[in-house]
Amino acid sequence: MPELPEVETVARSLAPQLVGRQIAALEQLDWERMVETPAVERFRELIIGRQIRRVGRRAKWVLIELDAGWTLAIHLRMSGHLTVHGPDAIARRHVHLVLQLSGGERLFFDDERKFGRVRLLDAAGLAALDAAHGPEPLDERFGVTDLANILSGRRITLKQLLLDQRLLAGMGNIYVSEALWIARLHPLLPACAVNPQEVGALHAAIRQVLHQAIAHEGSSLRNYRDGYGKRGQNQEHFLVYDRANQPCQRCGTPIERLVIAQRSSFFCPLCQRL
DNA sequence: CATTACCTGCAA
């Protein structure tokens, strides 16, 4: 379920627990489909003995940078969690991958829906992952002009565009609804119909929503947790997401829910321009 | 382009 703010929070909370440790063993892997590349046996050989240098994020991928040029890229998809546990912790039901670390700690990857994915990438693989995604909206180099260029000439709806990771990295279903409400733009508005002033508002709204969610350590609707197993608090600050039929906080009109691109969208039919 | 598939659990 994580979007950019949740993945960022996971990466930040894992860093102090992982950096400097060595991967001692692949203790458990009971859902092999989870490891996309390389083949499981090669994956096991390659990660054992590697030292963890850094933990970061690109789009919705957690990037665990190892020595010898390797990066462990992990996508949590809908229900994945990465948490660190002591030597005696029991890997319960949905834990599918356990890395044993030097010092006795263990990294658990649990995922009840089994959508999560792991890749061990060399420099070229990492570059390909990077190239497959649009710009990072929180990068200071991401300007209004960049967003204008992404919107320009595209006839798809704002909802679809903002969810497309190839065009802009990190937005997901919650934060698209939130940002569009702040920018007063209807999720069904075609991207190319957004005027320059509105592009500025959308750019600011996207960044505001993501910054705020990171400050609140992500949104925990049902089961999102950070690297310590802790919930976020941003769900207490939703403006429209999951608030169908509640009054719009600007104009009082009941918030509507509409399925667009197979995803629930929440918006104010009066003050978000279509 | 829109649908469907991938999985499991939970609430209506």
Add this chain to the structure above:
DNA sequence: TTGCAGGTAATG
């Protein structure tokens, strides 16, 4: 029992 869930790849 059905529909829904924070995501994305595969398929018509």
